[in-house]
Structure formats: C-alpha cells, structure tokens
Amino acid sequence: MDVLQRLGQNIRRLRRARGLAQEKFALQFGIDRTYVSGIERGARNPTVTVVQRFADALDVPIAELFAEIE
Amino acid sequence: MDVLQRLGQNIRRLRRARGLAQEKFALQFGIDRTYVSGIERGARNPTVTVVQRFADALDVPIAELFAEIE
DNA sequence: TTGTGACTGATAGTCCGTG
DNA sequence: GCACGGACTATCAGTCACA
Numbered sequence: 001m002d003v004l005q006r007l008g009q010n011i012r013r014l015r016r017a018r019g020l021a022q023e024k025f026a027l028q029f030g031i032d033r034t035y036v037s038g039i040e041r042g043a044r045n046p047t048v049t050v051v052q053r054f055a056d057a058l059d060v061p062i063a064e065l066f067a068e069i070e
Numbered sequence: 071m072d073v074l075q076r077l078g079q080n081i082r083r084l085r086r087a088r089g090l091a092q093e094k095f096a097l098q099f100g101i102d103r104t105y106v107s108g109i110e111r112g113a114r115n116p117t118v119t120v121v122q123r124f125a126d127a128l129d130v131p132i133a134e135l136f137a138e139i140e
Numbered sequence: 141t142t143g144t145g146a147c148t149g150a151t152a153g154t155c156c157g158t159g
Numbered sequence: 160g161c162a163c164g165g166a167c168t169a170t171c172a173g174t175c176a177c178a
Contacts, residue, residue: 003122003132021160032154037162045117047152047171052073062073063133091141102173107142117152117171143178152170158163 001069005042007051010065012040014058029057071139075112077121080135082110084128099127 015025022040026033031053038044039054055062085095085106092110096103101123108114109124125132 003118007118023160033161034155034163035153038153041162043163045119045152047115047117048073048077048121049115050153051118061136061138063136066131066133066136068131093141102175103141104143104175105173107144111143113144115171120172145175145177147175148173150170150172152168154167154169156164156166159161 002042003066004039004045006067006069007046007065008040008042009069010067011036011054011058014060014065015040018058025057029053031057072112073136074115076137076139077116077135078110078112079139080137081106081124081128084130084135085110088128095127099123101127 015022018025020028022036023033025031026036031050035044039046039050051065052062055065058065085092088095090098092106093103095101096106105114109116109120121135122132125135128135
C-alpha cells in the first residue's frame with residue numbers, strides 16, 4: 001500500500017466522518033478544492049506543511065494521517 | 071513546535087541512535103548529505119515521498135517521524 | 141563532521157473550467 | 160458531490176563550493 005494512497009484514504013475517511021463535502025472542507029481551510037481531490041485519490045505528493053494543514057483542519061495529530069489501514 | 075523542526079529532530083535522533091554520520095547515512099541511502107542536513111535542521115519542507123524514504127532508511131513507520139518530542 | 145547560499149529542472153499548489 | 164484537465168506561479172528536489 002502506497003504511502004500517498006494511505007494518506008489520501010485517511011484524510012477522506014476523517015473528512016467524511018465530519019460530514020464535510022470536499023468543497024466545503026477546502027473553502028473552510030483555504031486549500032484548493034481540486035487539490036483536496038487529488039490528495040484524497042493519492043494522485044498528489046504534498047509537502048509536510050500541507051499535510052500539517054490537513055491535520056489541523058481535521059483536528060488530529062499529523063501522525064494519525066499516516067496510520068496503517070486495517 | 072514547528073512540524074518541520076519536529077520532523078528534523080526525530081530524524082536526527084534516530085540517525086544518531088544508529089551511530090551514523092550524516093555523510094555515511096546519506097551515501098548509504100542515495101540522499102545528498104547537505105539535503106539531510108537541511109531537513110534535520112527544519113530548513114526544508116520535504117514532500118511525503120521524501121519523508122517515506124527517510125522512514126525506510128531508518129526502518130521505522132513514517133508516523134514515528136512525526137511523533138511529539140517529550 | 142556539519143551548516144549554508146546559490147543554483148536549475150521538476151513538481152507542488154492555485155485557478156479556471158468540463159462531464 | 161466529485162474526478163479530471165489545462166495553464167499558470169511558487170516552491171521543492173537535488174547538487175555544488177565553501178566555511
């Protein structure tokens with residue numbers, strides 16, 4: 001399992017758990033909507049600071065976004 | 071504590087725990103020594119795939135590189 | 141043994157749109 | 160509600176000489 005896909009799946013899972021659409025989520029935290037899409041699909045390779053912004057937006061420690069999927 | 075500095079300190083700590091100088095570590099894993107230096111100092115903002123390479127080199131899960139420092 | 145500034149090609153990240 | 164594309168600018172990847 002690729003690290004980018006794992007990251008994307010974790011972000012998608014946590015975002016949906018909060019009942020937020022991609023666009024609403026993106027607007028709310030100043031991230032581009034198409035970029036959120038690309039990251040959730042594992043098609044993008046974001047920098048650490050961007051991953052940190054996702055962690056802040058989702059209110060979880062950054063390490064949790066890299067957690068293994070059972 | 072900035073996420074980049076935390077990342078850098080974790081990498082440095084784990085590298086030294088393995089008794090490796092930056093240069094030896096860098097050579098061994100095909101990373102430039104000065105690039106290792108920049109990341110350990112928190113002066114660089116690497117992408118996820120680069121962080122994954124460090125995790126592989128140090129033989130730890132990527133999440134561990136983002137662990138909080140006590 | 142490591143820190144640092146400067147550099148070039150590659151890609152991160154934004155903004156516009158479509159089905 | 161989301162995937163995907165094109166075009167664009169800012170920043171990163173990777174390397175070097177030097178201290």
